[in-house]
Amino acid sequence: MKLIIKNGTIITAEKSFRSDLLIEDEKITHIEGNITIDNIESIDASGKYIIPGGVDVHTHLDMPMGKIKSRDDFESGTRAAAFGGTTTIIDYATQSRGMKVQIALDEWRKKAAGKSFIDYGFHMIIIETGKTLNEDIAELIQEGVTSFKLFMAYPGTLMVEDEIIFKVLESTKKFGGLVCLHAEDGNEIDSLVRQAVTNGNLSPMYHALTRPPKTEADAVRRAVNLADRADASLYIVHVSSAEALDEIKRGQDNNVKVYGETCPQYLFLSIDDIERKNFEGAKYVFTPPVRENHHQKALWDGIKSNVLQVVATDHCPFNFNTDKRLGRERFDKIPNGGPGIENRLHLLYEYGVNAGIISLNQWIEKSCTNPARIFGLYPQKGTIEVGSDADIVIWDPEMEHIISSTTHHMNVDYNLYEGYKIRGQAITVLSRGNYLVKNGLWVGDTRAGKYLKRYFYG
Numbered sequence: 440m441k442l443i444i445k446n447g448t449i450i451t452a453e454k455s456f457r458s459d460l461l462i463e464d465e466k467i468t469h470i471e472g473n474i475t476i477d478n479i480e481s482i483d484a485s486g487k488y489i490i491p492g493g494v495d496v497h498t499h500l501d502m503p504m505g506k507i508k509s510r511d512d513f514e515s516g517t518r519a520a521a522f523g524g525t526t527t528i529i530d531y532a533t534q535s536r537g538m539k540v541q542i543a544l545d546e547w548r549k550k551a552a553g554k555s556f557i558d559y560g561f562h563m564i565i566i567e568t569g570k571t572l573n574e575d576i577a578e579l580i581q582e583g584v585t586s587f588k589l590f591m592a593y594p595g596t597l598m599v600e601d602e603i604i605f606k607v608l609e610s611t612k613k614f615g616g617l618v619c620l621h622a623e624d625g626n627e628i629d630s631l632v633r634q635a636v637t638n639g640n641l642s643p644m645y646h647a648l649t650r651p652p653k654t655e656a657d658a659v660r661r662a663v664n665l666a667d668r669a670d671a672s673l674y675i676v677h678v679s680s681a682e683a684l685d686e687i688k689r690g691q692d693n694n695v696k697v698y699g700e701t702c703p704q705y706l707f708l709s710i711d712d713i714e715r716k717n718f719e720g721a722k723y724v725f726t727p728p729v730r731e732n733h734h735q736k737a738l739w740d741g742i743k744s745n746v747l748q749v750v751a752t753d754h755c756p757f758n759f760n761t762d763k764r765l766g767r768e769r770f771d772k773i774p775n776g777g778p779g780i781e782n783r784l785h786l787l788y789e790y791g792v793n794a795g796i797i798s799l800n801q802w803i804e805k806s807c808t809n810p811a812r813i814f815g816l817y818p819q820k821g822t823i824e825v826g827s828d829a830d831i832v833i834w835d836p837e838m839e840h841i842i843s844s845t846t847h848h849m850n851v852d853y854n855l856y857e858g859y860k861i862r863g864q865a866i867t868v869l870s871r872g873n874y875l876v877k878n879g880l881w882v883g884d885t886r887a888g889k890y891l892k893r894y895f896y897g
């Protein structure tokens with residue numbers, strides 16, 4: 440198929456410029472001032488931005504949690520993603536106890552195959568290792584899974600000891616991969632949770648109060664030291680506090696290769712939300728928790744100064760009216776996670792670009808280009824260049840809308856950003872040159888998303 444997009448302003452991480460663009464056979468083949476070819480479809484994008492499709496490197500689709508599952512599967516989740524301008528995800532495949540990581544990968548590949556509307560890759564969550572650690576890591580890397588999440592929280596279920604983190608860091612250093620860390624001090628938090636429960640402090644707000652910023656910062660410091668000793672790269676997921684950010688910066692200043700990711704929930708929500716009455720606070724239970732307001736400014740500063748390279752969503756939706764109510768009696772039984780896959784570009788555009796905090800180019804850098812670079816998808820994804828996949832969003836900078844669960848496309852009964860006013864919308868979205876959204880309407884009739892084999896560039 441051939442398609443010309445004319446008269447738009449192309450935005451990349453580096454520059455903004457007026458140009459036409461030609462798509463042929465799923466790729467961008469020409470970017471030139473004036474492209475005219477007879478008898479092929481042409482879109483007039485005057486007054487619009489042409490941006491690379493968003494790359495969300497932190498999602499949990501169809502993920503089991505106890506007896507329930509995250510509410511979006513690869514079909515509903517990737518459709519919602521596309522509506523919001525995201526055309527690539529990296530989802531977290533998860534090892535269960537006693538399960539080989541290769542089996543976990545097969546399971547996740549089955550969940551996505553034939554269902555995903557957009558291209559996808561996988562990280563692997565490792566919860567236990569054995570004698571075959573090096574072989575397992577090497578095999579997964581061969582399969583294109585080049586990043587591995589480890590937990591410093593949730594003792595007894597997901598947490599691994601520092602010794603294991605060090606071994607995985609050494610292994611990824613050797614074979615070419617990246618460790619993604621959930622950095623919270625699990626033992627300290629468990630003891631605070633036990634105390635709160637014993638004292639009868641059971642409401643959602645205690646989820647935040649039992650995971651103070653210090654527990655995040657302490658874990659980041661330990662992790663950075665481990666990466667330094669192993670001389671390996673490290674990526675801290677979902678950074679939520681000023682203190683954790685300081686530890687990442689300290690590592691970077693000391694030449695440790697540590698990347699940082701934050702998520703919209705930490706830039707826009709706060710402790711005021713988890714304190715909402717009538718159990719509504721449960722909507723805002725995710726981990727790490729919401730923080731006091733001043734952390735938001737610190738995180739925006741971290742984005743601007745490049746201490747944080749990526750904004751991802753940690754999309755992990757559970758319904759308020761059913762799932763979240765499992766924790767009605769006790770905050771530590773509330774399923775941990777919130778929705779966001781559809782609204783990342785909207786929020787960063789309105790409250791970042793329109794608010795004058797970040798530039799258009801930084802918007803693209805943090806939500807498309809850096810994630811693709813760090814996770815081995817660049818320049819296939821995350822940019823607009825000749826030879827890149829034609830994952831393209833036509834963004835109307837003037838279209839106004841209000842975020843609401845009544846109109847969103849995520850399969851969940853609430854939205855964390857209900858009522859937020861946005862000026863800017865993805866009106867047309869292409870995945871490898873094929874329309875998913877055309878002038879605001881869903882037209883994606885094939886679940887043609889492909890598995891992305893990734894590489895690690897070091």
Ligand code: DUC
Nearest residue numbers: 621726753755775776
């Ligand atoms: N960490 C995540 O990254 N997602 C869901 C829950 C968690 O602890």
Ligand code: ZN
Nearest residue numbers: 621676677726
């Ligand atoms: Zn986590």
Ligand code: ZN
Nearest residue numbers: 497499753755
């Ligand atoms: Zn997550």
